[in-house]
Amino acid sequence: MVFFGGLLGLMGLATLAFRDADVIGLPAAGVGAGLLLVGAGVVGLGFLRRSRARRRRAARGEPEPIGDVFERARALPRLLRAARRGEYPGLPTSRMALWGFALLYLVSPIDVLPELLPIIGVADDAGVAVWLLTSVSTATGLYLRHERDRSQLPPR
Numbered sequence: 001m002v003f004f005g006g007l008l009g010l011m012g013l014a015t016l017a018f019r020d021a022d023v024i025g026l027p028a029a030g031v032g033a034g035l036l037l038v039g040a041g042v043v044g045l046g047f048l049r050r051s052r053a054r055r056r057r058a059a060r061g062e063p064e065p066i067g068d069v070f071e072r073a074r075a076l077p078r079l080l081r082a083a084r085r086g087e088y089p090g091l092p093t094s095r096m097a098l099w100g101f102a103l104l105y106l107v108s109p110i111d112v113l114p115e116l117l118p119i120i121g122v123a124d125d126a127g128v129a130v131w132l133l134t135s136v137s138t139a140t141g142l143y144l145r146h147e148r149d150r151s152q153l154p155p156r
Contacts, residue, residue, distance in 0.1 A: 001042055001043075001045060001046030001049060002042075002043050002046035002047060002050070003046075003130055004042060004046075005038075005039045005040065005041070005042030005043035005044075005045070005046055006039065006043060007039070008035050008036075008038055008039030008042060009035070009036055009039030009040060009043065010039070011035050011039070012031075012032045012033065012034070012035030012036030012037075012038075012039055013032070013036060014032075015028055015031055015032030015035060016028070016029060016032035016033065016036070017032075019031075019032065063142060063145050063146075064141075064145070065137070065138050065140075065141020065142050065144070065145060066141055066144050066145045066148065067140070067141050067144040069137070071144060072136075072137055072140040072141055072144065073140075075140045075143055075144050075147075076136065076140050078143070078147075079091060079139065079140050079143040080096070082143070083096065088143060088146060090139075090142055090143065090146060091139055091143070095135070095139070098135075099132060099135065099136065102128050102129075102131065102132040103132070105125075105128055106125060106128055106129060106132070111124060111125065
């Protein structure tokens with residue numbers, strides 16, 4: 001939601017800055033200000049939703065992902081190796097298959113919405129890319145926590 005709200009806000013700013021003519025019969029300044037306000041609201045709701053989800057996970061005792069972007073990127077090959085060997089049950093085969101399908105969709109020339117449509121044509125690719133990056137980042141963060149917890153266990 002935060003990403004989508006940011007896009008709406010950017011579209012509002014671009015409309016305010018570069019558009020002189022009416023937009024669908026409405027004044028450009030009104031459309032730009034409206035998009036900017038709606039985008040800010042969606043960003044705020046996205047942050048609120050994210051914080052509520054984090055509190056719910058903590059209340060249920062679910063582990064929180066750790067590591068920054070670079071640590072998670074370095075952990076991805078280890079995660080894939082461990083999942084393939086069966087050493088890490090936290091990553092089901094179905095999720096790895098979904099990651100593969102998402103990559104295939106992003107590189108294939110066939111789209112659900114063609115790029116010929118001005119903004120909407122890129123939205124499906126952007127949505128798949130955001131989902132893929134978020135899913136991979138969360139999985140690698142959980143794997144880093146798993147590695148850290150395993151290294152802190154006393155030897156048998």
